[in-house]
Amino acid sequence: MxxxxxxxxxxxxxxxxxxxxxxxxxxxxxxxxxxxxxxxxxxxxxxxxxxxxxxxxxxxxxxxxxxxxxxxxxxxxxxxxxxxxxxTGFDEDAVAEMFTLLEALELAAARHAVERVGDADLDELEKACEAVERAAPARWEEANARFHARLAACARMPRIAEHLARVSGEWERLYRLRYREAAAPERTRAEADHRAFVAALRRRDLAGLESGIREHNRRALLHYRG
Missing domain, CATH: 1.10.10.10 (Winged helix-like DNA-binding domain superfamily/Winged helix DNA-binding domain)
Structure with a gap:
């Protein structure tokens, strides 16, 4: 750079x-x-x-x-x-590394979350889903980031949550610089993913949650690469 x-x-x-x-x-x-x-x-x-x-x-x-x-x-x-x-700027290698880290940390959090999530956590996640769905396009990414932070918190692993917050901050900056606002189809797909994550947690379905996280991040990376 x-x-x-x-x-x-x-x-x-x-x-x-x-x-x-x-x-x-x-x-x-x-x-x-x-x-x-x-x-x-x-x-x-x-x-x-x-x-x-x-x-x-x-x-x-x-x-x-x-x-x-x-x-x-x-x-x-x-x-x-x-x-x-x-x-700090972004290049293709940095973005690929960021998504690799993001996925690895989210998967680590998921493994612990399915064992530790409680009813109160699930209720908070439902509220976070609703907040994302109600958010204006210009504020959508902020609500999206709060949902993902809430999801990670279900793992009760503060170090994972701390590292995720740092990587998520990089993603949020990249998103704001490159996209400004999410297009409606991308928002709708992401919101459906969020609901699926919560449903998988309710079922204690680790395989379903992991698969959803991988696909969610794969689409986000493809969206970045355009």
């Missing part, structure tokens, strides 16, 4: 100071930069100029450097020699 060279100050101005309270300045900056990257306001290849971020928030560069280290661990930022931190 090539650097864009000179950073866009307009993009730096798009970093929004988040609402709410944060335990540290680092956490505040990290949340703001993550949101700017996931939303596309800081596009792939854009330099993150530490001095400009410090000016924007009125703080020293130390918490900003710490925040960027955490974002680099999430693969949202890449440190380039002689350039500095740059918003």
């Amino acid at each position: 090539k650097s864009r060279g000179k950073p866009s100050m307009a993009h730096m101005e798009q970093i929004r100071i988040p609402a709410g309270t944060f335990p540290t300045k680092q956490a505040m900056v990290q949340a703001a930069l993550r949101e700017a990257i996931l939303s596309g306001r800081l596009p792939p290849g854009e330099r993150v100029v530490i001095d400009e971020v410090a000016r924007r928030f009125g703080i020293s560069i130390i918490p900003i450097r710490e925040a960027l280290r955490q974002l680099e661990a999430e693969r949202l930022v890449t440190s380039q020699p002689h350039v500095g931190p740059v918003v």
Whole structure:
């Protein structure tokens, strides 16, 4: 990935100071930069100029450097020699790797979920399905991400859920950058998949759940490749 060279100050101005309270300045900056990257306001290849971020928030560069280290661990930022931190881009190999990881983690979660899911979990999943189906096209991916996070939580495996959240964040960013909104047929198929996942969990049908997850991810990858 090539650097864009000179950073866009307009993009730096798009970093929004988040609402709410944060335990540290680092956490505040990290949340703001993550949101700017996931939303596309800081596009792939854009330099993150530490001095400009410090000016924007009125703080020293130390918490900003710490925040960027955490974002680099999430693969949202890449440190380039002689350039500095740059918003990570996507290429075909990175996308293929992302989907491989996503599927492996979801399958691992599924194996535990069928053994541990309870009635309350299933009720929450039904509500999450309904939220996806009611979501406006521009907000559909957010509701979709919440459903998948809720599904993973049924496994009661916090480390799997944590890694899934990171990979899902990459997918969400790719989705927003490439598609903006899901076309109606893709939304309908995904929503049907969600209902099938919940039904398989109710039956404690691991084979059915695994097959559904594989097909769901296969179609998503094909949709990306167009």
